[in-house]
Amino acid sequence: MGIKNSTTAFAQSWGSTQGRLVRVEVLVLFSALIWILVEFFGSLRRQYNHGFFRFFVWAVYTLFTVLGPYTIGLLQDGPFRDQTFVLWGTILLVIQVSADSISVYSIHDIEQRKRVLVQHVLQIILVLWMILNCNGHNKSYAATIWIFWIHSIILTYRNSRVLSNASRKGGLLKQSKVVADYMMIEHEQIPRDFNPKTMEGYKYIFHGEDEVASQLPTGPEYRVEFKEVTKTIRTFRRRKVISKCITIDSVWRWIESQINFTKEAMEIRKDVALSFSLFKLLKRRLCGYHIGEAGLTKTLHFVLNGLLSEEGNYVRAFKVIEMELAFLYDFLYTRFDTESTGYKGLAFLFVVVTVTVWNFVSGAFSRHYHRSNLEQRVHGTDVTQLVTIVLLIIVLVLSFVPTSMNKRWDIVSELQDPSNTVDRHTRERRWRQEQLISKTRRQGKSSWQRxxxxxxxxxxxxxxxxxVLPLLSLGLVDSTxxxxxxxxxxxxxxxxxxxxxxxxxxxxxxxxxxxxxxxxxxxxxxxxxxxxxxxxxxxxxxxxxxxxxxxxxxxxxxxxxxxxxxxxxxxxxxxxxxxxxxxxxxxxxxxxxxxxxxxxxxxxxxxxxxxxxxxxxxxxxxxxxxxxxxxxxxxxxxxxxxxxxxxxxxxxxxxxxxxxxxxxxxAPSSNAEIHAEKLAAGGEFMTHLWALLTHAGILDRPSTTNSAGGNYSGAPANDSPV
Structure with missing residues (x-):
């Protein structure tokens, strides 16, 4: 009877208003904690391949995608109509779309982007219903609630674009098609005396294919036609003309022309730019497009005499491939890119400044804090106010952290728009490049599990x-x-x-x-x-x-x-x-x-x-x-x-x-999906070799050891069209 009475009393207290309040407070704080874990461990999972760590990340990511919507549902269904709880709902909404270090757990999840978008939209509508039916007239809270709600809409749109760009049915296919068509004729645009050490004659795309992707193909081959459109940019003391579709050779020439760059800064920028161009070439293999440059002497020489120079700098070549695969990992599994990086900086200023000022004036940080009708005090401390303050601090801090995590994307953004660099003072530019060098070097050492x-x-x-664990987990854990x-x-x-x-x-x-x-x-x-x-x-x-x-x-x-x-x-x-x-x-x-x-x-x-x-x-x-x-x-x-x-x-x-x-x-393989999948599990040495051989134009192994070195894709071993 004692156990039965205790169980009954616990059920009654758990179902009471105070019990539901405690449950919501715990779930809200736990959701914020899960967000912190996702941001931290999501960026680490490519460095570790341990089975328990991968299972832990999967469990945290799964909780992250489920816990927020469940808590928002509790807030909407319960007696939580005060502005304080509506603010919690909007913060949870922002949390759901703010994890940049991991956008999807598996490469197969990318194609489920429409389902993810629908879920976010439904949550936005549900929270809007809470806002319209909330109690309280604190203007600070009302402004904060609307700021977070609008911010969640912007983040949802951004996340939808990022997932669409990584989807085979979306941007990945469209952009890779442009690159594939361009590389079919790239070798025809250069003179015979190419130099892989200086990238002279290698017009691999660095930036600009997005603007061409919307064009319809033209006959007779029905490929996207590349026209070199130029535009004028005002620079520090002169006018500089750059191509709308920027190629890697022109990027290297521009880097070498900057007298304010140190030699080390030039080399790092050149390697980052090269890795970014190779990343765009490698994406074609995920779509199954033909590799137009395969089998050409020029392509093979790029690796033999460019990446693997006469000085035998094999480690440098491997680091270039490592950074290329880091770009590919970010593209597939995170929301780090040049667009989102720039947006995060604007979002930080918009959200942090506005929310902090409003709440310091009359919000949760102020003595004029809007008190809820549902109060809960522990040792004299207002738990509801404490939860609000903790949530605001977490969301503001984590809104800033991702902007400093991928400096290689900052370098890419700088090279895509040179005017951002040349318009700065020399002292500021030198300080910034030193910061980029040190952080890029540190990130390069920890990019992969190695x-x-x-x-x-x-x-x-x-x-x-x-x-036993696979049996108990009903197959969630793979058997050994x-x-x-x-x-x-x-x-x-x-x-x-x-x-x-x-x-x-x-x-x-x-x-x-x-x-x-x-x-x-x-x-x-x-x-x-x-x-x-x-x-x-x-x-x-x-x-x-x-x-x-x-x-x-x-x-x-x-x-x-x-x-x-x-x-x-x-x-x-x-x-x-x-x-x-x-x-x-x-x-x-x-x-x-x-x-x-x-x-x-x-x-x-x-x-x-x-x-x-x-x-x-x-x-x-x-x-x-x-x-x-x-x-x-x-x-x-x-x-x-x-x-x-x-x-x-x-x-x-x-x-x-x-x-x-x-x-x-x-190493050569046509199964690009397994290589992309393993990028999220620490990476494989074989993947690095596979990428290197792809850029050498070697897509398959010879049937006998007497086959010609570069002629593994069925193309002639010369610079004639495939």
């Missing part, structure tokens, strides 16, 4: 997951497959970057599947059989098993050939186990091959508890004399033969050369 996933088949094939236990991630080093990219440059842009590495080490005749397996997944797993056997008993140093081979081998095995869609062939087929090899290993190595004993068991295994060897048996044969390569330094060099060569061979 870690390679690692997986060892012989170490983890016996892993048996419980999968048998043997799928990732190892500790290895941070991407400059040595790894240089090893992979230097091989690409040394081969003059030709992708090799491993035969070249064997030939350079004079072991082609001995190991060529391991390069002619049925599928690329066969080859990855066979060489991974062989590499593990060859390295067993030898400690892996932090640098050198041994470390390069071990890291790349385990990374490719990680892709087979966890990201099979990023590899050649069908992702499901790759996954089933992996599952079968895990079962084979459990059958053959059931009594071996350590990696050392498992390797020895494989080395001493009797192999079939016919051609019926399975992957595990082929891996054991390869490992046995690799152990015969002495001295050890020669063995490590062979394996490092093979994996550095083979991972580039695996």
């Amino acid at each position: 870690a390679l996933g690692q997986y060892s088949l012989l170490f983890n094939f016996d892993y048996r997951p419980w999968n 497959g048998q043997g799928q236990k990732a190892g500790k991630k290895f941070m991407l080093t400059d040595e790894l970057i240089e090893r992979v990219l230097s091989g690409f440059k040394e081969h003059n842009g030709q992708l090799q599947d491993g035969h070249s590495a064997l030939a350079r080490n004079q072991l082609g005749s001995q190991f060529s059989w391991a390069c002619t397996l049925p599928t690329h997944t066969h080859k990855i797993l066979v060489w991974h098993i062989g590499t593990t056997i060859a390295m067993e008993g030898h400690p892996v140093p932090p640098t050198g050939d041994h470390r390069v081979a071990k890291t790349l081998s385990d990374y490719c095995a990680y892709l087979v186990a966890f990201v099979p869609d990023m590899l050649p062939g069908h992702g499901y087929d790759n996954q089933r091959i992996f599952d079968a090899v895990v079962m084979e290993a459990r059958e053959r190595l059931i009594r071996c508890d350590t990696v050392s004993s498992r390797c020895e068991m494989l080395v001493t295994m009797d192999l079939p004399r016919d051609n019926s060897c399975r992957i595990l048996e082929l891996g054991s044969r390869l490992g046995r033969e690799l152990r015969g390569v002495v001295p050890e330094a020669r063995r490590w060099k062979l394996l490092a050369d093979f994996w550095a060569e083979f991972i580039l061979f695996l």
Whole structure:
């Protein structure tokens, strides 16, 4: 009876007016807290790939999209008619459309933009009904309420435009079509003596395709016609004519002409501008458009002699690709862009100044605070007033924070309209560029997770997951497959970057599947059989098993050939186990091959508890004399033969050369969606290589290692039209 009475009393108090007030206060504050978490963790999720962190971000984002509308519904349905509670509703409305660091959780959510827009519009109408039926005549509150409500409409319109621009059925398709048509004829607009180091002759679009996208295509090819329209801009002491459609070569010339820029400021701006242009070229792959420049000598030279210059600046080239993918991530998953960045500054001045002044005069900060008919005091403190003040502080502070989070977009905005820069005084401009340099450099270091996933088949094939959480969550959490236990991630080093990219440059842009590495080490005749397996997944797993056997008993140093081979081998095995869609062939087929090899290993190595004993068991295994060897048996044969390569330094060099060569061979892919999806989960090294090869005009791998270096898309290896 005691429990029943307690339950009844709790239900009555919970349903009372005071109970509903407490519930609303808690939900309002919790909604503001969730907003803070979304803003903070939304910008961090591309730096972390841990499963628990991704689940946490998903849970926070889901709560964020549900909690606000639910709380607004409680306010509208309950006895909360005072201006104070209506103000809470308008603040919640602004919160719902103010999260810039994460606009959607998944790339598939972008196409649901119309449903999101309808939900926001319904909430705006619901809050308007609350405003029209509220009690109270405090002019300060009335003005604040209307300011927030109008502000929410403006933000909703802005968010709708951002999602539409990222949608394949909206701006992404329209703008990418313009770029695709332009790049079909871009090589015809330049002289033969192009220079990829200075970008002379490379008229890649930097800005202006939006103005052309609304034009109808013209015959006979029915492509959008590019006309170079010029306009005059008044600058500091002279008149400067710029093209309406700005290209990267002209942007670089303008940067070099600025005498007030330091050398470091010039280089950073040039890299940011180049990354932004490449980002626009890469968007075409998300739409499935033809890459008109693929297969041209000029395109291949852009990477070989431009990004990968004669000085061997491979790390700088990788950073350019990193920043390009950061632009792509912002475009798909956030509301950071040149338009929204500029708007946030105006919104900050409009909202902060107006709301703060009004409330200091006679609002919640004042002793003339409009008291609600529903009062609640705890230790003499007016909880309702405290909640109002906390909400106002949070919304005003977070309205300002996003404007300082992406300085690379500030640089892009500056380069799109040079008059914004040249009209400033020299001292102010120099101070601003130093601020941009330092912040851009810091952001560049933390743009991505920069870690390679690692997986060892012989170490983890016996892993048996419980999968209790997927069962309890009714499938919300994905189940873990048998043997799928990732190892500790290895941070991407400059040595790894240089090893992979230097091989690409040394081969003059030709992708090799491993035969070249064997030939350079004079072991082609001995190991060529391991390069002619049925599928690329066969080859990855066979060489991974062989590499593990060859390295067993030898400690892996932090640098050198041994470390390069071990890291790349385990990374490719990680892709087979966890990201099979990023590899050649069908992702499901790759996954089933992996599952079968895990079962084979459990059958053959059931009594071996350590990696050392498992390797020895494989080395001493009797192999079939016919051609019926399975992957595990082929891996054991390869490992046995690799152990015969002495001295050890020669063995490590062979394996490092093979994996550095083979991972580039695996990178070309037509599945752009998996690369875009993984951008929101820490990013993958393979995605960076895929983007780099795209800009070299390499869209597919050659059928044999004797294929021409740049002719992987079916286009002739010259500068003739595709």
